[in-house]
Amino acid sequence: MRKLSAAVLAIVILAAVSVGLVQAGAWPGVDETVVEKYATAAGRPPQSPLFDPGEGDLRVFVFLIAGIVGGFVAGYYFRELFPRKSNPCEKSR
Amino acid sequence: MTKRLAWAAAVLTLCAIPDAAYAMHITEGILPAPWAGLWYLVAIPFVAWGLRELRLRSSSTPFFKPMVGLVGAAVFVISCMPIPVPVVGSCSHPAGTGLAAILIGPALTAVVASIALLLQALFLAHGGLTTLGANIVSMGIVGGLTGYAVFHAARRARLPLWVAAFLAGLLADWATYATTAFELASALHGNGSLGGMFGAIALAFLPTQLPIGILEGVLTAGVYRFVQSRRPSLLECLGVLPGRAA
Numbered sequence: 001m002r003k004l005s006a007a008v009l010a011i012v013i014l015a016a017v018s019v020g021l022v023q024a025g026a027w028p029g030v031d032e033t034v035v036e037k038y039a040t041a042a043g044r045p046p047q048s049p050l051f052d053p054g055e056g057d058l059r060v061f062v063f064l065i066a067g068i069v070g071g072f073v074a075g076y077y078f079r080e081l082f083p084r085k086s087n088p089c090e091k092s093r
Numbered sequence: 094m095t096k097r098l099a100w101a102a103a104v105l106t107l108c109a110i111p112d113a114a115y116a117m118h119i120t121e122g123i124l125p126a127p128w129a130g131l132w133y134l135v136a137i138p139f140v141a142w143g144l145r146e147l148r149l150r151s152s153s154t155p156f157f158k159p160m161v162g163l164v165g166a167a168v169f170v171i172s173c174m175p176i177p178v179p180v181v182g183s184c185s186h187p188a189g190t191g192l193a194a195i196l197i198g199p200a201l202t203a204v205v206a207s208i209a210l211l212l213q214a215l216f217l218a219h220g221g222l223t224t225l226g227a228n229i230v231s232m233g234i235v236g237g238l239t240g241y242a243v244f245h246a247a248r249r250a251r252l253p254l255w256v257a258a259f260l261a262g263l264l265a266d267w268a269t270y271a272t273t274a275f276e277l278a279s280a281l282h283g284n285g286s287l288g289g290m291f292g293a294i295a296l297a298f299l300p301t302q303l304p305i306g307i308l309e310g311v312l313t314a315g316v317y318r319f320v321q322s323r324r325p326s327l328l329e330c331l332g333v334l335p336g337r338a339a
Contacts, residue, residue, distance in 0.1 A: 027177045027184040031120055034297040035277065038290070039123040042281035047122030049218045063216070074166040077159040082323050 118210065118228045119273065121221025128280040133226030136203070139234050143204035154330065157197075164193045165205035172206075172232065173213055176308065181300040187309035188232045191240030191265025192316055195258060195333055199237040206233025231272035240265030240313075254321055254334070255314040262313025266306040270298045 036046055124132070150157045171189030178184060193202040210228050213219035220228045240261040247257035278291035320328055328334040 027179075027182055029175060030183055030185045030298060030301050031118065033183050033301075034294060035119060035123065035273075038277060038294055038297075039120075039281060042283060044123050044125065044281060046120035047221075049121050049214070050222045051215050052218075066216075070166060070169075074163060077163045077166075080159050081156060081163060081327065082320075 118213070118220030118232075119224040119276065121214075121223055123221075124224050124227055124276070124280050126223075128276075129223045129226060131226075132224075132230050132276065136207070136226045136229040136234065139200065139203040140207050140229070143200035143202070146198060146200040147204065156327075156330075160327075160331075161197055161201055161205065164197050164201075165208055168193050168202075168205050169209040169212065171312070172209055173217060173219060176305060178301050178304050180304075183301050185298075185301045185305050187262075187305055187312065188236050188266055188269045189309075190232055190236035190269065191243075191262040191309065192258075192313045194237040194240035194265065195244045195261055195313075195317070196320075196331060199234070199241045202237030202240075203229065203233040206237065227273075227276045231276060232269050235272040236265045236269040239268035255318050258317040259310040259314040261310075263306045263310035266309040267302065270302045270306075271295055274298060 039045060147158075147161060168189040171187050171192075174186050175184045176186055188206075190202050190206055193205060197205070207225075207229050210220055210225055210232065214222050214225055214228075243264045244257045244261035247260050248254070252260075274291055274294040277294055278287055282290040317328075317333075321334075325334060
């Protein structure tokens with residue numbers, strides 16, 4: 001359990017650092033440095049999204065709710081799949 | 094229990110921070126309509142195969158649906174997390190489909206990748222609706238098939254589970270980017286050489302994707318080591334390890 005917590009903590013820190021650096025414009029993504037570059041050179045620059053989810057706090061709120069719901073669902077299934085001692089084959093019979 | 098849920102919620106919430114996409118998915122509007130349509134046509138049979146597989150395997154194995162849900166959440170999280178590569182000065186992300194393919198098979202990997210890519214296109218401006226078919230083919234289908242084939246070939250060669258999982262994650266990631274390069278080159282090469290443009294795009298991906306692929310291999314190997322130590326019977330039931338198949 002400690003190893004798992006350490007791994008999850010590492011992922012959270014990595015995600016936070018990554019998102020922070022990327023949002024600060026420190027490192028552009030390969031969509032920009034590769035895909036967009038070649039597409040623009042070929043006369044097919046990227047367009048705005050067909051479905052625009054908007055900007056601002058409403059969008060943050062929606063994603064916060066989605067994150068919480070997704071987190072609870074993932075946690076529920078994780079517990080179901082990885083209990084301390086059980087046999088899924090016996091359960092399926 | 095509460096701690097675990099809090100961790101999972103924190104990861105998903107971080108992933109869901111909305112901003113511009115910094116990823117390898119092909120962005121909206123880049124592919125001409127005939128090419129966008131073609132990749133949809135290629136993707137649809139695989140997704141249909143995956144849905145059929147879900148119905149069949151769910152009826153015989155009760156834990157299969159939760160497993161698909163968990164793997165789908167993992168693919169979504171992994172494929173929307175930008176990872177900086179300091180040496181190169183740019184960033185990209187792993188795909189998670191090699192990992193998924195070993196656990197739930199290549200057909201269902203296409204399904205979970207489709208759902209993840211659709212959500213990313215709709216809410217994160219990551220990829221696009223017109224390019225969804227092409228992104229499903231590169232990440233969900235080619236990535237999944239490569240991961241599955243490499244893992245089972247490595248196991249037949251009697252390599253340890255973690256080595257097989259590492260190779261599956263690594264090569265699934267690289268295959269995904271090679272396919273993206275091919276999709277772009279085939280649609281955009283114009284009067285130039287297809288091979289030349291493919292090579293140029295693949296080479297441009299290389300410095301960023303080389304280390305990200307290795308990271309994906311390590312991640313895949315780590316997950317399988319965890320499942321193997323925590324619940325090996327799960328891998329036996331899924332047919333990943335020899336033993337009881339459900």
